[in-house]
Amino acid sequence: MRLLSFLAILATAALATPAALAKEMPKPAAHTKGIPVDKPTGDLNPGEYWWNPGLSPQGPLMILVSIPQQTMHVYRNGILIGRSTISSGAKGHETPGGVFTILEKQATHRSKTYNNAPMPNMQRLTWSGIAMHSGNLPGEPASHGCIRLPYDFSKLLFATTQKGGTVVIGNGKVPTPYLAANPGLLLAPKDFKPEMLAKLDNGQYDWQPERSKSGPITIVVSAADKAIYVYRDGNPIGRAALEVTGWTALGEHVFTMLEGTTGKPSQLAPGHQARRWLSMETGKAMFTDPDTVSSRLRFSPEFAAKVDDILTPGTTVIVTDRPVVRKPVAEAPVLEGYPVVP
Numbered sequence: 490m491r492l493l494s495f496l497a498i499l500a501t502a503a504l505a506t507p508a509a510l511a512k513e514m515p516k517p518a519a520h521t522k523g524i525p526v527d528k529p530t531g532d533l534n535p536g537e538y539w540w541n542p543g544l545s546p547q548g549p550l551m552i553l554v555s556i557p558q559q560t561m562h563v564y565r566n567g568i569l570i571g572r573s574t575i576s577s578g579a580k581g582h583e584t585p586g587g588v589f590t591i592l593e594k595q596a597t598h599r600s601k602t603y604n605n606a607p608m609p610n611m612q613r614l615t616w617s618g619i620a621m622h623s624g625n626l627p628g629e630p631a632s633h634g635c636i637r638l639p640y641d642f643s644k645l646l647f648a649t650t651q652k653g654g655t656v657v658i659g660n661g662k663v664p665t666p667y668l669a670a671n672p673g674l675l676l677a678p679k680d681f682k683p684e685m686l687a688k689l690d691n692g693q694y695d696w697q698p699e700r701s702k703s704g705p706i707t708i709v710v711s712a713a714d715k716a717i718y719v720y721r722d723g724n725p726i727g728r729a730a731l732e733v734t735g736w737t738a739l740g741e742h743v744f745t746m747l748e749g750t751t752g753k754p755s756q757l758a759p760g761h762q763a764r765r766w767l768s769m770e771t772g773k774a775m776f777t778d779p780d781t782v783s784s785r786l787r788f789s790p791e792f793a794a795k796v797d798d799i800l801t802p803g804t805t806v807i808v809t810d811r812p813v814v815r816k817p818v819a820e821a822p823v824l825e826g827y828p829v830v831p
Contacts, residue, residue: 520609521626523639529569533560535628538573538642542649545570549803550650551745552621553769554636556584556660559629561638563646566802567747567767573642576626578634585634586660588743588807589614590705590723591652598622608635610643614656621646621656653705653722655805657743657769686728689716694729694792698799701726706804708796710786712739713812717788719796727796732787742808743769744779746800756783758797759790766806782808 521536529539548566555561556577563571578584591612598611608622614636623644624637631637636658638646689695704722711718712733719727733739750762766779 520607520623520640521637523573523641525641529572533572533574535574535576535626536639538571538639540571540642540645542570542645544568548748549745550654551767551769552646552650552654552656554584554656554658556586556630556658561636563649564767565649567765571642571646573638573646574626574628576624576628576632576637577630578632579630582633583630584619584632584636584658584660585615586658588805589619589656589658590707591650591654591656592616594647594650594652596647609640610638610647612647612650655705655745655803689728689730691730691732691787692789694727694789696727696792696795698726698795700724706799706801708804708806709813710739710806710808711813712808712810716813717792718813721799727792729788729792734785734787738810739782739785739808740810742782742806744806744808745769746802746804746806748802755793755797756780757786757788757790758793761794761797764797764800 524534524537526533526537526539529541533539542565545565545568548568551564553562553564554575554577559575559577561571561573561575562569591614593611593613595611595613596609598608608620608624611620611622613620619634619636621636621638621643623640624632624635626637626639698721701721701724704724707720707723709718709720710731712731715731715733717729717731718725744766747765747767749765751765753763755761755763763780768779
């Protein structure tokens with residue numbers, strides 16, 4: 490099970506066979522090839538892109554897409570290594586905003602949903618038809634919801650990303666960190682039991698890392714639920730009761746963990762050093778001191794230490810004032826093992 494239960498309506502797209510894909514895939518010239526530029530800043534014309542991965546050879550990758558600006562920015566370990574023009578969903582097929590993970594990658598792919606359309610260097614963001622791939626860039630939103638890229642740039646990006654990577658799409662309509670296309674779906678294991686979400690008293694926590702032993706880590710901090718949820722490879726492995734101090738809302742934030750530490754003690758995990766984080770807020774990427782958020786959070790230090798022990802560069806933390814659990818799970822219907830929370 491994956492984080493896709495937050496990110497999309499559960500539907501499986503049919504795929505063509507590898508032999509058919511290789512035979513039918515058109516030449517790159519059928520799409521916008523792309524025009525490289527030599528500056529990391531300034532306006533880009535449709536089809537233009539900049540790429541310099543040597544500025545940061547290794548580290549976690551974060552992709553930021555701006556629908557209003559029709560651009561993509563790629564950061565590795567907090568350093569900008571690429572940017573490109575895009576074409577997002579046209580009116581009536583708007584690309585949803587939120588936090589996504591790369592669910593699947595195929596260098597050659599054709600869509601059975603949209604008239605067998607070719608989608609070179611496809612990187613799937615939802616199972617309901619949203620992906621990043623090469624395509625035509627007319628200088629305006631023109632797709633059925635996907636994020637089109639210049640062919641050359643899409644090839645470079647495809648070779649750099651990994652399954653499970655984080656993609657943040659800001660559409661100018663919803664707060665950037667909202668949990669993508671279908672936040673009404675509650676992530677839960679196939680052997681779900683209602684007591685797994687029973688209310689926790691202050692200081693209490695559940696911790697079951699054996700449920701998923703490897704994979705990308707995502708942490709959701711919900712002020713509305715008064716809870717912190719920890720997922721590894723999309724599987725829930727822990728949660729803790731949360732108290733938020735102060736009178737104002739926490740706000741909406743996305744943090745991605747970088748390599749290294751600050752050298753300062755962690756506010757939340759005794760005996761650990763504070764991590765380095767990249768913040769994605771209001772359509773921009775910036776270094777930020779997460780102390781402004783973490784200083785208002787109160788939860789079990791023992792739980793914090795256990796979580797800190799499994800953190801890896803690229804871990805995504807989503808902070809929201811919105812609920813993840815919207816009504817008692819016992820009242821919710823179940824779809825393929827996932828309790829649906831209307």
